[in-house]
Amino acid sequence: MTIKDTPEEWEIRRTQTPFVGKKTSVRTDEVVMPGGAVVDRDYQVHPGSVAVLALDDADRAVVLRQYRHPVRQKLWEIPAGLLDVPGENPLHAAQRELYEEAHVKAEDWRVLADVYTTPGGCDEAVRIFLARGLSEAEGDRFAVEDEEADMELARVPVDELVRGVLAGDLHNNCLVVGVLSLVAARSGDGLDALRPAEAPWPARPFEA
Template identity: 85%
Template sequence: MAIKDTPEEWQVTSTATPFQGKKTSVRTDDVVMPDGSVVRRDYQVHPGSVAVLALDDANRVVVLRQYRHPVRHKLWEIPAGLLDVPGENPLTAAQRELYEEAHIKASDWRVLTDVYTTPGGCDEAVRIFLARDLSEAEGERFEVSEEEADMELARVPLEELVRGVLAGELHNNCLVVGVLSLTAALAGEGVDALRPAEAPWPARPFDA
């Protein structure tokens, strides 16, 4: 048997949306189980996200530190953001987030990995890109507000981030998945074997 995730959809007998927020909502589905029983599942409906592991020529990763209210922590993260426009090309969104959060552009882009962040309670899908050949973006810096107004930027050696992840000191999902995936890629076939930046993404189909 191939170890590969496969699409499947069980019968839903009824559905409701008890909460509708600005960007996400909560959906309640009554789902038919294999034994014929019907159970209720509540989950967050999410537009999807992109994240960028930006690696410079000194093997340092661009990271930012931001307050996250639900977990009452300031977390070190990699640049990331929502797919705000339905059907938006995720590469375009990733390039925008890298510019807005770090005022950086990159000339080499690849897909590092695709993940469902919390599939038991949310349908969020994230595409994590690897960006290389970094340079400062032209023009004025993007004007930040709210939590981003307190954001700190740094460039940290990849091996230091891996150490922090394994020591339980770094917890952001995209950072953890990103740095460990890159480490695995470097130890294996290399980053040139990664998927191209425009690779299909069935979880969030996009316009060419």
């Protein structure tokens, strides 16, 4: 048996969109189950996101601390952001987010992992990149507002982040997946064996 996720779509009898927000919406589908029953499935429709685990030469990751209102916590996270434009190249979006949130650029980019954040209730897909060869970005810093105006920026050793994840002190999904994927890649075929930055992403197809 091949352990691999595969595309599939069950019959949808009816679709409604009871809520439309600025970036996301809520959809209700009437889905036909294998036994023939028709049930409602509510879920958030999301444009998709990118995140960046950016490593410097001292094996420290660029992280930021930001207030997240739904969970009422300040979370340590890696730079991340929405795919604002349909079909946007995720690498370009990741480079933009690293510049805007950390004022950093990187020479080497790889794909660490592609994940669905909460597939039982949201169709958000996230591509997590590994960025190496860091240097200070050129030009003015990006103007921040709202939650980002209170954001803290730091560089934290990877080993310390791993300990924080396993201790239950760090909860942001992109940070958790990114850091543990990095450790797994290092113990496996190595970072240079990771997928290239422009690898296909069926969950959010894009133009090169």
